[in-house]
Amino acid sequence: MKIKEVQQLPLSCQRGKVVKSTCIAISTEESMNAIEVQGLTKRFGDLVAVDHIDFSVTEGETYGFLGPNGAGKTTTIRMLVGLARPSEGKGRVQGYDIERDQSKVKQSIGVVPDVSNLYGELSARDNLIFLSRLYGVPRKERKQRADDLLREFGLFERRDDPFRKFSRGIKRRLTIAAALVHRPRILFMDEPTTGLDVAAARGLRQAIKQLHARGVTIFLTTHYIEEADQLCHRVAIIVKGKIIVTDTPEALKRRTQADEILELRVQREDDGLRQKLAGIPGVLQVSVENCLVKLYISSLNDVLPGVVSVLQQNRSMVGSIRTVLPSLEDAFVRITGLEAEKLRSEQKEANS
Numbered sequence: 166m167k168i169k170e171v172q173q174l175p176l177s178c179q180r181g182k183v184v185k186s187t188c189i190a191i192s193t194e195e196s197m198n199a200i201e202v203q204g205l206t207k208r209f210g211d212l213v214a215v216d217h218i219d220f221s222v223t224e225g226e227t228y229g230f231l232g233p234n235g236a237g238k239t240t241t242i243r244m245l246v247g248l249a250r251p252s253e254g255k256g257r258v259q260g261y262d263i264e265r266d267q268s269k270v271k272q273s274i275g276v277v278p279d280v281s282n283l284y285g286e287l288s289a290r291d292n293l294i295f296l297s298r299l300y301g302v303p304r305k306e307r308k309q310r311a312d313d314l315l316r317e318f319g320l321f322e323r324r325d326d327p328f329r330k331f332s333r334g335i336k337r338r339l340t341i342a343a344a345l346v347h348r349p350r351i352l353f354m355d356e357p358t359t360g361l362d363v364a365a366a367r368g369l370r371q372a373i374k375q376l377h378a379r380g381v382t383i384f385l386t387t388h389y390i391e392e393a394d395q396l397c398h399r400v401a402i403i404v405k406g407k408i409i410v411t412d413t414p415e416a417l418k419r420r421t422q423a424d425e426i427l428e429l430r431v432q433r434e435d436d437g438l439r440q441k442l443a444g445i446p447g448v449l450q451v452s453v454e455n456c457l458v459k460l461y462i463s464s465l466n467d468v469l470p471g472v473v474s475v476l477q478q479n480r481s482m483v484g485s486i487r488t489v490l491p492s493l494e495d496a497f498v499r500i501t502g503l504e505a506e507k508l509r510s511e512q513k514e515a516n517s
């Protein structure tokens with residue numbers, strides 16, 4: 166066993182027998198799970214919002230929950246951080262039981278909720294100092310810690326402005342900084358970039374990458390496929406409360422690379438064309454969006470004669486035709502059966 170780090174922890178972090186006022190935590194090269202979940206379930210009346218999910222997140226990993234509206238992402242986070250009681254199942258965060266050891270869980274995590282929890286009237290700096298106090302940061306360290314975080318997140322110049330005056334992007338940035346005042350090892354973020362413009366979202370993704378570089382374990386939810394692709398080591402795709410698949414973004418893409426995608430740009434789309442194309446042997450799935458038809462196929466040679474014949478019968482004018490490598494979005498469409506368009510329209514709604 167190779168020892169990677171030896172740390173003195175305060176008493177509150179100790180598990181098992183109390184012998185001295187501090188304990189030594191030894192972490193090894195073999196990584197432990199920062200989050201472990203088995204059969205976690207949440208029911209609201211008849212609705213099963215989260216349905217017997219199992220997953221684990223390794224220390225230092227950035228793990229993504231990707232899914233459409235109502236999939237159960239926020240409910241999962243709420244159970245893990247102690248804001249909602251599971252109906253069934255078990256979860257551990259930093260080794261602590263999410264139901265029995267809630268106060269210890271709360272000390273080890275930072276939470277960036279989908280709606281900010283900071284005070285509008287307080288300045289950026291006072292919000293951070295106030296939260297440091299709530300988290301038990303020693304009085305003499307609070308101001309320094311607030312200033313360090315303000316600098317790190319590029320907000321020091323605006324430290325005295327009240328929170329309510331900030332743009333959405335800056336509010337989100339400060340909400341992340343606020344989640345870090347007690348130096349948690351795990352950060353939960355619920356849709357960190359939803360509602361931000363392109364530049365603000367890019368800046369925030371950069372900040373998330375820096376947190377990962379510092380060794381923080383990150384659990385984030387998103388419905389932006391490209392965000393999951395850029396930030397996450399592994400992605401769980403969740404639909405209607407169930408995890409359909411968990412893998413690295415690369416492996417998810419490879420799953421569809423076994424197939425090919427034949428892309429046709431047509432002048433006019435209609436249901437008849439879609440149905441006829443879907444009926445060709447060897448065509449696994451068809452998606453149509455803004456006159457761009459995507460055929461998920463097993464072999465180009467097998468389907469091409471059928472495709473040409475359908476286009477002729479339908480008198481469809483084709484602007485272009487090509488084969489493409491699948492993106493993570495294509496993988497998502499294939500794996501979930503959901504239309505990429507539906508997911509994007511939700512993204513637009515969220516941004517409006």
Ligand SMILES: Nc1ncnc2c1ncn2[C@@H]1O[C@H](COP(=O)(O)OP(=O)(O)OP(=O)(O)O)[C@@H](O)[C@H]1O
Nearest residue numbers: 209212214232233234235236237238239240241388
């Ligand atoms: N407190 C509640 N009472 C009743 N139903 C709820 C409650 N909270 C969530 N739900 C329902 O549970 C399901 C999952 O909701 P959840 O907010 O977890 O989804 P989500 O994946 O975070 O969606 P979004 O992308 O819109 O944030 C939805 O059908 C939602 O309406």
Ligand SMILES: [Mg+2]
Nearest residue numbers: 238239240279
């Ligand atoms: Mg949500």
